[in-house]
């Protein structure tokens with residue numbers, strides 16, 4: 001039975017994602033995303049499950065930066081989880097008495113309208129996770145009056161649900177990934193996604209276009225591109241790419257080796273089955289057979305057979 005680290009404590013959305021991705025895994029709750037990834041790196045766990053992006057808020061910066069700068073890890077699976085938030089209080093607390101709210105920063109952003117409308121005078125404080133907030137609010141002497149978390153976290157820590165589905169949108173989804181220590185990627189399924197990080201050689205006109213061209217000319221469809229600061233000063237960025245296909249696909253292999261030629265560094269983050277089951281768009285001339293036929297043709301040219 002694998003042991004998987006996750007952003008704890010029990011009752012986080014990440015735990016729910018882990019339960020779906022690996023129902024029989026032993027779960028190791030960690031205080032934050034970095035601690036969960038470190039547990040996997042050090043071998044205290046066989047892998048980890050962490051949030052990567054949210055359909056309303058965008059990418060989770062800690063996860064992106066850990067993948068770029070931390071000891072390498074391999075993404076082996078993804079999951080799209082609908083997220084619904086509840087306002088949770090100790091039994092007997094009325095909404096008018098809520099002065100201090102505790103929750104994860106992602107939940108603050110996703111419940112902005114509810115907070116402005118129903119809790120305009122409350123101070124909202126950032127917690128390490130939604131379930132950590134619920135756990136804290138449940139303590140008798142807690143300085144916080146309410147938590148925003150999953151309904152299940154309220155049940156877990158003995159809180160009462162004062163309001164349900166308080167997110168600004170009812171269709172918000174968070175994308176989670178399962179990672180393990182580096183090794184061969186999972187076999188292609190025909191509906192795969194590949195992720196990598198690319199670092200520019202230097203800042204020059206067309207640098208981003210050069211990278212994008214490597215994907216475009218091989219017919220590789222991007223599903224996400226994100227720039228992150230390198231930390232070396234304003235205007236210095238590196239790039240996260242997600243795209244359709246598997247590293248075993250000829251067009252993907254050619255695109256990422258092209259990227260390796262034009263970039264200072266490329267870190268492969270994994271090829272793994274897509275959660276939405278969507279098949280890649282394959283433009284004419286970019287299927288595996290087309291690349292194989294072109295390679296054969298070139299060797300015939302080089303050996304004087306055409």
Ligand SMILES: O=C(O)C(=O)C[C@]1(C(=O)O)C=C[C@@H](O)C=C1
Nearest residue numbers: 012013014051104106129130174
């Ligand atoms: O705090 C949690 O429950 C988490 O699992 C983290 C997290 C996130 O980082 O985005 C996950 C899903 C929701 O979008 C809100 C918080």
